[in-house]
Amino acid sequence: MTDLDIETVEIYRSVSKAELDDLKGFGQFRVCPSGCSMESKWFALRFEDAIAWGSLFYEKQGINLFYVVTATMPRQLANKMFYQDKLDNIGKAICIDEDFLDQVKPIKVTQVRRK
């Protein structure tokens, strides 16, 4: 089986400028090596849910600019991840342990700014 045969699913994560810069520099998602984050990462299964989380999370911090990273990962792997159907009353989210973050391929970034 080649990479082209692997069915993938799109997942979405709202990130700060710092996390986006780390993603660009490192080339993939990773947990903060010095212990400044969870040792896994939550992703939304819908773009608009990632927007909702980002809006709430960053607005509480007084930050009007954040980013939503669109990524893909193998569907088979995504189905094995821990998930919540309605996290925070927003939507379905999956939590990807750091051991599997190398399977998440970022493809696009959307900059989101509060008007």
Add this chain to the structure above:
Amino acid sequence: MSNNMSNKLMVKVALMWRSAEEGGRKRPIATADYAATAYFVDGDRQLFSVVLHFPSTLQNGVKVPQLLDRADMDILVPEVIKGQLKQGASFYVTEGARVVAEGKISGLEINALRDHASVNTRSKKSRMQRKVAKKVAPKLVHYQVVSPVVKEGDFSSSLEYEEFHI
């Protein structure tokens, strides 16, 4: 309270962290503001997002946590746990399926904050400092929810988007 004020719920918590051997974190927390999830031991076990703000000091302009056994817990969408917030309530802090800490609510406070419409016209500094702490009787959990119930499309009218490729 005037129309441009809203209440922000702040939950004071005591925490006991699990070791890596017990399923806890592999690395010690090195941030003063730690985002994770949690659920109440006696509740419906519905996860909710939290940010734990640890007592910290500024070192070279960076907030460094001083103590990890107590924190102010900010709840992203307080409505989802309405009715479960009580003094003494036990909860777990989780990272995905892993329980990384056990917690207990030690106090509840409501801070009055200016709402978003007025906040947007003010400086970030004054926004952060414009709060008036108001103590709440421990067993009375009367608070107004800061965040609205989130529905699809709620944010679309107030946000601008720009896409680019990685």
